[in-house]
Amino acid sequence: MRIRALALLGIIAGVCLVLLTLQMRGRAGLASEALAVVTTPVQTVLARINRATLGVWGTYRDWKNVRADNRRLRDEAQRLRVEALRVTETDAENQRLRRLLALKESLPLETMAGEIIAREWGGWVRSLTVNRGRGDSVVRLTAVIAPEGLVGRIIDVRAGSSIVQVLTDPASNVGAHVVRSRTPGIVEGEPRGTLRFKYMARDGGGLRVGDMVVTSGLGGLFPGGIPIGRIRTIDDRGAALFSYAQVTPAVDFARIDEVLLLMGGAVRDVAASFKGDG
Amino acid sequence: MRTFLAIAVLGGGVAHATVGSALRIADVAPDIPLIVVVLLALRRGPEFGCGAGFVAGLLQDAATGGLLGVQALTKAVVGFAIGMIGGRLRVSQPLVQIPGLVLLSVLEGLARFGLLQLFHFPAPFGELMTYVVLPQALYNGFLGAALVLALAWAETVKGRTP
Numbered sequence: 001m002r003i004r005a006l007a008l009l010g011i012i013a014g015v016c017l018v019l020l021t022l023q024m025r026g027r028a029g030l031a032s033e034a035l036a037v038v039t040t041p042v043q044t045v046l047a048r049i050n051r052a053t054l055g056v057w058g059t060y061r062d063w064k065n066v067r068a069d070n071r072r073l074r075d076e077a078q079r080l081r082v083e084a085l086r087v088t089e090t091d092a093e094n095q096r097l098r099r100l101l102a103l104k105e106s107l108p109l110e111t112m113a114g115e116i117i118a119r120e121w122g123g124w125v126r127s128l129t130v131n132r133g134r135g136d137s138v139v140r141l142t143a144v145i146a147p148e149g150l151v152g153r154i155i156d157v158r159a160g161s162s163i164v165q166v167l168t169d170p171a172s173n174v175g176a177h178v179v180r181s182r183t184p185g186i187v188e189g190e191p192r193g194t195l196r197f198k199y200m201a202r203d204g205g206g207l208r209v210g211d212m213v214v215t216s217g218l219g220g221l222f223p224g225g226i227p228i229g230r231i232r233t234i235d236d237r238g239a240a241l242f243s244y245a246q247v248t249p250a251v252d253f254a255r256i257d258e259v260l261l262l263m264g265g266a267v268r269d270v271a272a273s274f275k276g277d278g
Numbered sequence: 279m280r281t282f283l284a285i286a287v288l289g290g291g292v293a294h295a296t297v298g299s300a301l302r303i304a305d306v307a308p309d310i311p312l313i314v315v316v317l318l319a320l321r322r323g324p325e326f327g328c329g330a331g332f333v334a335g336l337l338q339d340a341a342t343g344g345l346l347g348v349q350a351l352t353k354a355v356v357g358f359a360i361g362m363i364g365g366r367l368r369v370s371q372p373l374v375q376i377p378g379l380v381l382l383s384v385l386e387g388l389a390r391f392g393l394l395q396l397f398h399f400p401a402p403f404g405e406l407m408t409y410v411v412l413p414q415a416l417y418n419g420f421l422g423a424a425l426v427l428a429l430a431w432a433e434t435v436k437g438r439t440p
Contacts, residue, residue: 002324005324009358012351013354016351019350020347020396035339035346
């Protein structure tokens with residue numbers, strides 16, 4: 001068995017060496033052609049099968065690539081949407097801060113900007129938490145304003161933050177007057193989150209819907225002329241001592257993000273700093 | 279069985295040039311005929327291995343347009359040698375199969391290079407080993423082991439079928 005195998009190997013080696021030698025002498029054309037008769041048709045068939053298989057494979061890969069592209073593009077679109085939202089948000093913040101800065105510069109008072117970091121919006125208490133506290137020399141009853149108007153007052157000062165009682169808080173009341181008629185009164189918060197202007201009936205004859213109500217400056221807590229809101233409805237109670245008017249706040253307390261704290265200086269009328277509100 | 283063997287040997291030799299490119303990874307293609315020859319020699323002995331190596335190598339030479347007889351001779355020698363010593367090797371373990379096939383591929387490459395030197399083959403030895411023989415040997419090792427495992431699995435399944 002082994003001898004037969006060795007003999008076969010010897011014969012094969014001999015044939016190969018002869019073939020190689022013939023080729024080197026340029027005489028192996030016949031052998032090559034004879035083999036090509038066998039190999040060429042097989043190769044043709046295999047090439048076709050291969051091409052078909054690769055075609056199917058290529059289609060599958062294309063499909064997978066399309067799916068991957070689709071996923072990638074969806075992610076990209078999502079990312080760009082988020083980016084666009086972020087840009088819009090930044091733009092809005094930019095505008096808000098510009099308005100706040102403009103107000104800060106126009107006010108004849110010392111102010112400090114603060115950021116709203118929390119909101120309490122239950123019916124019992126309506127307050128905002130601002131990121132300025134004892135460390136920033138904030139004191140109790142500091143007036144808090146926004147470019148649109150009055151926000152409220154500081155009622156609690158902590159180490160790094162303060163609580164702002166918003167105008168709509170049921171315990172809030174501010175001395176005010178109507179700009180057009182100079183009707184004096186008090187703006188009070190209501191549990192349902194609205195504002196009302198309480199005034200002496202004898203003074204209220206001239207009130208109109210849309211009139212601007214501003215701080216009166218009386219009492220020394222708030223400077224005069226800070227917009228509070230506009231008269232929405234008038235509740236004329238006839239012979240009663242007091243009459244009431246519903247006021248739409250100038251500031252949207254639910255959306256406010258930055259405020260100014262009025263830190264000091266002589267209390268005076270600041271109406272000129274609030275443009276177009278009267 | 280004979281048909282299968284004929285397809286394996288002839289197909290392996292010719293398919294290498296046609297289908298082998300589809301298995302290319304980083305410009306390295308496996309030597310399918312060599313793997314087929316090794317597998318056949320392990321199962322059928324030196325005589326068959328030698329003959330299969332010759333036929334597969336010759337067809338490979340013809341199909342690839344190389345010098346007729348180079349791969350025919352080297353693969354015949356490989357088939358013979360594996361057929362001779364195969365019985366003493368524990369080839370059922372992938373840890374033997376992979377390095378074994380890598381080593382065989384390298385030896386076959388060396389033999390081919392040595393043979394071609396007789397005919398003034400110009401390629402430098404170092405580059406040939408680095409970029410052709412060794413990468414292909416590694417590929418052969420892993421592909422061959424996978425084929426062995428696939429064949430073993432197929433035989434197990436066949437054995438279970440009533």
